[in-house]
Amino acid sequence: MTAPLVEIRDVSKRFAKRLDVAGKIAQKLGAGAREEVVHAVDEVNLEVNEGEVLGLVGESGCGKSTLGRVVAGIHAPTSGQLLFQGNDVASMSGTDRRAATLAIQMIFQDPFASLNPRMRVEDIIGEAPRVHGIVSRSEASDYVDDIMRKVGLDPSLKRRYAHQFSGGQRQRIGIARALAVKPKFLVCDEAIAALDVSIQAQVINLFMDLREEFGLTYLFISHDLSVVEHIADRVAIMYLGRIVESASTEEIFSAPRHPYTKALLAEAPRLDQRKRDFAPIEGEIPSPLNPPDGCFFNPRCPHAQDLCRADQPKLETIGPGHTVACHYWQDT
Amino acid sequence: MSPVLEVSGLKTHFFTHAGVVKAVDGVDFAVNKGEVMGLVGESGSGKSITGFSILGLIDPPGRIVEGEIRFNGENIANASEETLKSIRGNRISMIFQDPMMTLNPVLRIDSQMMEAILAHEAVPKRQAWERCRDALGLVGIPSPEERLQAYPHQLSGGMRQRVSIAIAFLNKPDLIIADEPTTALDVTIQAQIIHEAQKLTSQTGTAMIWITHDLAVVAGLADRISVMYAGRIVEQGLTDDVIDHPLHPYTVGLLGSVPTANKRGERLFQIEGMTPNMLSLPEGCAFSPRCGFASEACQVPPAVEHVANRELRCYHPQSQVAAE
Numbered sequence: 001m002t003a004p005l006v007e008i009r010d011v012s013k014r015f016a017k018r019l020d021v022a023g024k025i026a027q028k029l030g031a032g033a034r035e036e037v038v039h040a041v042d043e044v045n046l047e048v049n050e051g052e053v054l055g056l057v058g059e060s061g062c063g064k065s066t067l068g069r070v071v072a073g074i075h076a077p078t079s080g081q082l083l084f085q086g087n088d089v090a091s092m093s094g095t096d097r098r099a100a101t102l103a104i105q106m107i108f109q110d111p112f113a114s115l116n117p118r119m120r121v122e123d124i125i126g127e128a129p130r131v132h133g134i135v136s137r138s139e140a141s142d143y144v145d146d147i148m149r150k151v152g153l154d155p156s157l158k159r160r161y162a163h164q165f166s167g168g169q170r171q172r173i174g175i176a177r178a179l180a181v182k183p184k185f186l187v188c189d190e191a192i193a194a195l196d197v198s199i200q201a202q203v204i205n206l207f208m209d210l211r212e213e214f215g216l217t218y219l220f221i222s223h224d225l226s227v228v229e230h231i232a233d234r235v236a237i238m239y240l241g242r243i244v245e246s247a248s249t250e251e252i253f254s255a256p257r258h259p260y261t262k263a264l265l266a267e268a269p270r271l272d273q274r275k276r277d278f279a280p281i282e283g284e285i286p287s288p289l290n291p292p293d294g295c296f297f298n299p300r301c302p303h304a305q306d307l308c309r310a311d312q313p314k315l316e317t318i319g320p321g322h323t324v325a326c327h328y329w330q331d332t
Numbered sequence: 333m334s335p336v337l338e339v340s341g342l343k344t345h346f347f348t349h350a351g352v353v354k355a356v357d358g359v360d361f362a363v364n365k366g367e368v369m370g371l372v373g374e375s376g377s378g379k380s381i382t383g384f385s386i387l388g389l390i391d392p393p394g395r396i397v398e399g400e401i402r403f404n405g406e407n408i409a410n411a412s413e414e415t416l417k418s419i420r421g422n423r424i425s426m427i428f429q430d431p432m433m434t435l436n437p438v439l440r441i442d443s444q445m446m447e448a449i450l451a452h453e454a455v456p457k458r459q460a461w462e463r464c465r466d467a468l469g470l471v472g473i474p475s476p477e478e479r480l481q482a483y484p485h486q487l488s489g490g491m492r493q494r495v496s497i498a499i500a501f502l503n504k505p506d507l508i509i510a511d512e513p514t515t516a517l518d519v520t521i522q523a524q525i526i527h528e529a530q531k532l533t534s535q536t537g538t539a540m541i542w543i544t545h546d547l548a549v550v551a552g553l554a555d556r557i558s559v560m561y562a563g564r565i566v567e568q569g570l571t572d573d574v575i576d577h578p579l580h581p582y583t584v585g586l587l588g589s590v591p592t593a594n595k596r597g598e599r600l601f602q603i604e605g606m607t608p609n610m611l612s613l614p615e616g617c618a619f620s621p622r623c624g625f626a627s628e629a630c631q632v633p634p635a636v637e638h639v640a641n642r643e644l645r646c647y648h649p650q651s652q653v654a655a656e
Binding site: 059166168169196197198199200201202204205208209223225226227229230231249263264268269270271272273274279280281284285 | 575590
């Protein structure tokens, strides 16, 4: 079997707030000042096979965007490895490494903030392929036209600036910019969350068309379960920096095992649900500065036992391709 | 029974240098006691401006140019600031998408909550404080006595939204206008807030206008749904009718483009084109350039017609759900 296109092994990402001078002095004098460390991503393992769409779902603050940025090479992991086609990116030679990082591109949530307002669209899309020698200067113009047509933009608008486009068109520019360096793998971080409902459908369709045309592989990060259900082959659910459950899309939606996954599925608003009487799970996602002992979900979990408050459950494989981190997955 | 709020022929226009923006252009609806109306539309459709118009919160260059807003029988469109002050936060209150629009960052929760009571009623401070504490308890805030002493920045986003809901319900208003109150919140927190709002409206009989872009949210919450497009309500009816048997091609398209309405992995049904520029709206029906059923007739704006138990602005009502 060939190696997965992208794999992360035991990746952690910690952000530390360093002590300032006053804090250091206070510490020397015996005051309780400590460095504050946020475990944004905590020993996560993921594999994405060629041609697959992996959906990564979680609420704000769960570390899904940080994980996406580690995969895209924007953040270096604090520990753990990022493998591209089976090779560790950190230990690659210069050329291989550049090829690997070019092959993984990212599409951001906010199409207003992720495009340079002082560049024309032809430069936003055309700069990277020119710099990396993918096209020569003379071919660049035709190349940009071609990419713009592929994402549904009119090439005659390429002399314009980003602010002259609507939100949906800007997101297409962001997609065109990513596609221009011929990537194999796209990290889409809430790529449709900022768009209007009728425009969301257009961009989702574009993602699916591009997947077919270019054989792309996606890590699709979203908080919206219905979008992930539609587009993903496999889904991983994240809570407070850890993966709590992962399985094929069908299995996650038909037979979820983790109480958090169940709560997400039950509480996401759906069109076919009318006025209903239900008791949503209580509480909020805890501060990652100060996570609870044991299972991170235990303060909100309706099934929590003493074991859950003492011991953090490990991800265990409970079926083909189905992993879950819960002590009592069989009972819930 | 007469409705709590009756809006008829409301037009709110903005007179900008670039031209007149008809943000709200002939809107009619009514809300009864204890009823939740979902006002659904995309950005720029005029749904928020409709809410602001009711509370008299339209600043120049905008103004209400036409129409009536009857609140408990009295027309409050273009009413005096004094009248509006006695209504705002007392008989009609508002919940915003961003709770920091409601909350003052430099005041403690107790001072701003008590202010909302004392501005409208002469009650002893102790009594006002007790009402604030009870209101926080009602919206599911643990240890309300402590929370009353906190500043807004010490609370999480979900907690702040609960506080602004508690403030909205403080004076037991007849009507609450909630403008995208859960859009910025996570799924599990959204479910909690919807649950609280549902409970409170049924307990107190307060009517509610829930403004949102998310049809799935109002499907589970509202009694009736009004769909707005480019300043007009294009379809209005009971939730079951509108969601299960939409008639306007725009409603059909919106519902059809929701992923759950489509087969997994297949292309989604999509509405072509872009949301219109409010400065240069197309002649006639504003949706016609994006509509697959547009004809010659659509060059003249369609009037409101009563079709199959709802109000509709369309010459070509659809009977089949697009996804079928």
